Amino acid sequence: MLDSINYPQDIKQLNLEELQILADEIREFLIENVQKTGGHLAPNLGTVEMSIAIHYVFDTPKDSLVFDVGHQAYTHKIITGRKDKMQTMRQKGGLSGFTKRTESEYDSFGAGHSSTSISAALGIAIGNKINANNHKSIAVIGDGALTGGMSFEALNHAGDSDADLLIVLNDNDMSISKNVGAMSKYLTKLISGKMYSAIKDKSLGVLEKMPNLHKFAKRSEEHLKGMVLPSTLFEEMGIEYYGPINGHDLPTLIKTLQNLKLKNKPRLLHIITKKGYGLDSAESDPCKFHGIAPAGSNAKTTSSYSDVFGRWLVNTAQNNKKLIAITPAMGAGSGMSEFEQKFPQQYFDVGIAEQHALTFAGGLATQGFKPVVAIYSTFLQRGYDQLIHDIALQNLNVIFAIDRAGLVGADGATHAGCFDLSFLRCIPNLTIMAPSDGLEMYQMFNTALKMTTPVCIRYPRAAANVEHYESDEIIEIGKAKVLFEGKKTAIFAYGNFVDCALQAGKELGATVIDMRFVKPLDNALISQMASSHQQLISIEDNAEFGGGGSAISEYLHQQKISTKLQILALPDDFTEQGSQQELYKQYSLTVEAIKKAAQ
Numbered sequence: 001m002l003d004s005i006n007y008p009q010d011i012k013q014l015n016l017e018e019l020q021i022l023a024d025e026i027r028e029f030l031i032e033n034v035q036k037t038g039g040h041l042a043p044n045l046g047t048v049e050m051s052i053a054i055h056y057v058f059d060t061p062k063d064s065l066v067f068d069v070g071h072q073a074y075t076h077k078i079i080t081g082r083k084d085k086m087q088t089m090r091q092k093g094g095l096s097g098f099t100k101r102t103e104s105e106y107d108s109f110g111a112g113h114s115s116t117s118i119s120a121a122l123g124i125a126i127g128n129k130i131n132a133n134n135h136k137s138i139a140v141i142g143d144g145a146l147t148g149g150m151s152f153e154a155l156n157h158a159g160d161s162d163a164d165l166l167i168v169l170n171d172n173d174m175s176i177s178k179n180v181g182a183m184s185k186y187l188t189k190l191i192s193g194k195m196y197s198a199i200k201d202k203s204l205g206v207l208e209k210m211p212n213l214h215k216f217a218k219r220s221e222e223h224l225k226g227m228v229l230p231s232t233l234f235e236e237m238g239i240e241y242y243g244p245i246n247g248h249d250l251p252t253l254i255k256t257l258q259n260l261k262l263k264n265k266p267r268l269l270h271i272i273t274k275k276g277y278g279l280d281s282a283e284s285d286p287c288k289f290h291g292i293a294p295a296g297s298n299a300k301t302t303s304s305y306s307d308v309f310g311r312w313l314v315n316t317a318q319n320n321k322k323l324i325a326i327t328p329a330m331g332a333g334s335g336m337s338e339f340e341q342k343f344p345q346q347y348f349d350v351g352i353a354e355q356h357a358l359t360f361a362g363g364l365a366t367q368g369f370k371p372v373v374a375i376y377s378t379f380l381q382r383g384y385d386q387l388i389h390d391i392a393l394q395n396l397n398v399i400f401a402i403d404r405a406g407l408v409g410a411d412g413a414t415h416a417g418c419f420d421l422s423f424l425r426c427i428p429n430l431t432i433m434a435p436s437d438g439l440e441m442y443q444m445f446n447t448a449l450k451m452t453t454p455v456c457i458r459y460p461r462a463a464a465n466v467e468h469y470e471s472d473e474i475i476e477i478g479k480a481k482v483l484f485e486g487k488k489t490a491i492f493a494y495g496n497f498v499d500c501a502l503q504a505g506k507e508l509g510a511t512v513i514d515m516r517f518v519k520p521l522d523n524a525l526i527s528q529m530a531s532s533h534q535q536l537i538s539i540e541d542n543a544e545f546g547g548g549g550s551a552i553s554e555y556l557h558q559q560k561i562s563t564k565l566q567i568l569a570l571p572d573d574f575t576e577q578g579s580q581q582e583l584y585k586q587y588s589l590t591v592e593a594i595k596k597a598a599q
């Protein structure tokens with residue numbers, strides 16, 4: 001069946017039986033393909049029927065379909081002209097793992113970060129209304145993404161509008177880890193109504209015995225609406241609520257969507273799905289199968305920076321009850337699983353709520369706690385005002401463990417941590433460090449623990465480059481470290497690029513410096529290097545504008561020191577996807593590039 005399907009009009013020719021066969025074939029295709037390419041397997045196994053049903057019922061791309069995060073849109077990609085490129089997914093030059101407007105007219109809105117879909121789809125719906133074109137606007141959002149503040153802001157707006165907006169809430173009770181929070185509990189309450197208590201049954205078989213919605217079709221709308229509870233939180237907010245229904249039952253999905261298509265007010269369809277549906281291993285461990293590496297990729301042998309951070313947390317908490325670790329829904333990825341298990345009282349997963357995570361940490365800091373916010377560089381962008389207004393301005397003692405800084409690889413531009421040095425450097429009161437290996441990182445966290453002001457430690461998605469990293473030592477604030485003494489050229493390396501600089505430096509006979517601090521800079525050392533060397537090179541995986549090299553340049557300018565400085569950093573452009581090594585080469589962040597710059 002799949003061979004003959006390329007676009008939504010092809011699936012519109014199929015009958016229900018054929019659609020079911022198509023769903024089964026797509027699921028098999030996904031299992032095979034994603035294991036080869038790597039990517040978000042479990043989320044996509046949960047959205048096969050939903051994606052088919054939406055394209056079957058609606059008239060995409062005239063009707064806009066907006067996926068939240070966009071990590072669960074693989075079936076959508078397969079049936080919107082991209083089936084043959086699925087094997088290129090997440091690779092250099094290949095399909096994005098998320099929705100992307102430049103990739104297809106069917107991707108109504110680009111995504112990667114969470115909780116944007118209702119706002120974007122509402123914008124489209126209100127635009128449609130003003131343009132009087134009768135097009136539909138559909139947001140697909142997971143229960144995890146619904147924990148993000150923007151979702152609530154958008155619901156608040158939508159419920160008070162008359163926009164033709166359909167929200168499909170894909171509820172699988174999971175974020176990457178188990179979903180958290182009061183909203184998640186409320187959704188569970190909704191679905192544990194008598195009629196759907198059977199949903200937890202793995203086979204979902206009991207649901208099939210339930211009357212299909214088409215039997216209700218001739219009855220009044222009121223019967224369709226609020227079938228389980230007389231009123232829901234959504235309805236109280238002015239958004240009609242429908243469901244919950246089984247999100248793997250194609251006939252029910254199609255019939256329900258056909259009914260909901262006829263309406264033109266803000267409305268929400270609550271569908272229940274199983275993350276990893278159809279693959280036993282993914283169903284039983286959906287967190288592990290949320291995102292998987294490609295088959296044959298190197299098995300992990302050494303500790304990553306995230307592992308080192310996790311170890312530091314666990315070791316430090318043994319005798320520090322004031323240490324509080326906070327994650328906006330990224331506990332496992334941030335290396336905090338052991339900490340969560342051993343110190344549940346000191347661990348807070350606040351949901352996909354970066355803004356709240358920061359201000360919550362600020363509040364804790366005022367009470368004498370040592371909050372550590374573990375956050376990916378790209379998601380810290382969400383908490384920028386909170387960082388300035390709620391932490392730095394009040395000089396509160398919050399430690400930021402900024403993971404996935406620099407180029408992250410296959411996830412591409414939406415997830416690259418290319419801007420943190422630029423947006424952090426300009427904020428007063430912050431200390432910013434970038435470790436060159438796991439040992440230095442461990443000592444930086446020891447140092448941060450002793451400080452009383454806000455501290456950022458930014459590190460990459462990479463192996464931590466050392467076997468032994470546990471240490472009691474601290475490092476001197478604002479002091480860089482000369483690793484190799486040479487002549488003529490001095491190379492200032494930040495974080496992960498120290499190794500590469502050292503190799504180039506040794507080959508060139510150049511001086512190599514591990515900068516360690518982006519703020520405060522080791523100005524004395526920079527002056528000294530500028531006067532004793534003919535030329536300077538800096539290297540980092542941050543945008544050139546405002547990054548570590550830029551900091552050196554600004555200092556030299558302020559001091560009226562005239563010298564040659566070449567900054568190796570990321571260009572004024574959004575970076576591509578690909579392996580980290582491919583991207584370092586593309587953006588000239590290699591030993592060769594340093595040698596070329598020196599020459």
Ligand SMILES: Cc1ncc(C[n+]2csc(CCOP(=O)(O)OP(=O)(O)O)c2C)c(N)n1
Pocket residue numbers: 043046069071072112113114115141142143144145146170172174175176275328329330352354379382
């Ligand atoms: C702002 C932001 N924070 C964190 C993430 C990382 N992230 C990607 S998917 C995901 C979980 C989403 O859960 P849900 O919406 O329920 O979708 P599911 O994967 O369960 O289908 C998280 C936390 C993100 N993409 N954006």
